[in-house]
Amino acid sequence: MLISIHQVKVGDRLGSDTFNGYGLLVLSAHTELSVDDIEKLKLHHIDEVDIAFRTDDPGPDTARDESPSAQTEHTASAAAVAAYHEAVDGVKSIFEQAIQQGIVQKDQIDIGFNPLVQQVHQEKDVVSLLLVLNSTDDYTYQHSVQVGMISYYIAKWLGQSEPEAVLAGKAGYLHDIGKGLIDPAILQKPGKLTAEEYERVKKHSIYGYELLQRSGLPAEICLTALQHHERLDGSGYPYGLRGDEIHPLAKIVAVADIYSAMISSRVYQKKRDLLFVLRELHRCSFGQIDPHITQLFIQHMVPNFIGKKIQLASGEMGTIVLTHPTDVFRPLVNFDGTFIDLSERTDLEVEHIFAD
Numbered sequence: 001m002l003i004s005i006h007q008v009k010v011g012d013r014l015g016s017d018t019f020n021g022y023g024l025l026v027l028s029a030h031t032e033l034s035v036d037d038i039e040k041l042k043l044h045h046i047d048e049v050d051i052a053f054r055t056d057d058p059g060p061d062t063a064r065d066e067s068p069s070a071q072t073e074h075t076a077s078a079a080a081v082a083a084y085h086e087a088v089d090g091v092k093s094i095f096e097q098a099i100q101q102g103i104v105q106k107d108q109i110d111i112g113f114n115p116l117v118q119q120v121h122q123e124k125d126v127v128s129l130l131l132v133l134n135s136t137d138d139y140t141y142q143h144s145v146q147v148g149m150i151s152y153y154i155a156k157w158l159g160q161s162e163p164e165a166v167l168a169g170k171a172g173y174l175h176d177i178g179k180g181l182i183d184p185a186i187l188q189k190p191g192k193l194t195a196e197e198y199e200r201v202k203k204h205s206i207y208g209y210e211l212l213q214r215s216g217l218p219a220e221i222c223l224t225a226l227q228h229h230e231r232l233d234g235s236g237y238p239y240g241l242r243g244d245e246i247h248p249l250a251k252i253v254a255v256a257d258i259y260s261a262m263i264s265s266r267v268y269q270k271k272r273d274l275l276f277v278l279r280e281l282h283r284c285s286f287g288q289i290d291p292h293i294t295q296l297f298i299q300h301m302v303p304n305f306i307g308k309k310i311q312l313a314s315g316e317m318g319t320i321v322l323t324h325p326t327d328v329f330r331p332l333v334n335f336d337g338t339f340i341d342l343s344e345r346t347d348l349e350v351e352h353i354f355a356d
Contacts, residue, residue: 003051005041008033015052020044021325026303031124036307043306043322083119084133087112087145091173092138095180103215104177113148113173117166120149121156127274127304130263131355140179140187143260148173150256151249154293157300158252171224172253174217178208178225202237205229223247228254231288251290255281255297258289273350275305279329302328309354 003012014031018041026044027037030052041049090112094104123129133146151172155165179187182204186197193201208225227250230236232243262277272280278298285294305320310333312318318335330343342348 001051002048003054005038005047005049008038008041008049008051009054010035010038012051013053015050018046018049020046020303025299028124028300037124040303040306044303080116080119080123080129081132083116084145084149087116087148087173088138088141091144092141094174095141095177098177098180098211102211104174104211104217105215106217109170109174109217113170114166116145116149117152117169120152125304126150126153127301127308127353128355131274131353139264140176143264144173144176146260146264147175147253147256150259151253153300154252154256154297157296158293167218167220168249168252171221171249172256174208174212174221175225175228175253175257176204176208177211178204178206181207181211202229205238220247220249224249224253226250228257230254232290233287235288251293254289255293258284259297273310274301274353275329275331275350278302282329298328305331305353310350311352311354313349313351315351 001015010033012033014027014029014033016029017025018027020026021044026040026046027033031037090108094108094112097108098104120129130146130150133142148169149172152165152169155168156162160168179201182201186193186201189197205226205228209222212222212225224247226238227241227246230239230241230246230250231254232246234240234242259277259281262272262280263274278301281289281294282298285291302323305323308320310318310320316335318333318340320331321334321339322332324330324332324341324343327343330341330346332339332341340348342350
């Protein structure tokens, strides 16, 4: 039933996806509303929402630290962070097994990845989760876990079943397994790779495919390791595949792979702010990566930026208030009572976005 935004309460559960006036997803169906969720709906000027289940919990004026829903959300986030680090340790063990034995074990993959899925599927604010989890340590392993997690989310947003989404997540989790067979000195080289070194790195997709095949893993996971660097216009590797020649799972993982790589700090690359990365993904969707998957990813990520604190390159701090209808990557920001539309101030660049 439709309920006025002024009558919804903490703990009410949405009956359907809620979009703002510009067609951007604000909150997904079945979301149990928290204080922050209700404020987000108001910021998007949403007057009514479809409520499937009402609660007798206190309304949105209840203090954040006294809200059972808010406490549950905080606990879930802490559990997700713990599960993430366990998954990083798990994928590190999988890489080591691949190097030593030339195969990976299915049960070891399940032990490393399944607990992460059980936690992250409860998280609504993917942006905050990724900001909290991002660090400079163990890039290859952290990247593998992030790509697995993001691929799982994308599959769910595409409407896939839980088993299909878990398969997509595992494909992302293992997409770079072939890098375990590349000389670490090349992978960690701080400067630009030579042409010969780059060709050796590109072999990781073939090595990963062969290793996963030997391990008896599903064909979809094997093909994703092989094809996640292929591009729709034929500019990718290792075989220059085009369009429908690329497996659908590889198209999902390609988007997750690019996003995770660009938001991460590496020895040869400074991490980029998340809005910049989404803008780059949008640009790549014109010919290189799947446009439907990319736009869906952006639509689900952008609403989570509302309320986030940012720092400009000049050092000024502000809070994102609204996304612009024609340029979602340049939001309206509140700087201590002064509202600046970044779509009109292209001279101002976002340096950092904070999780809280």
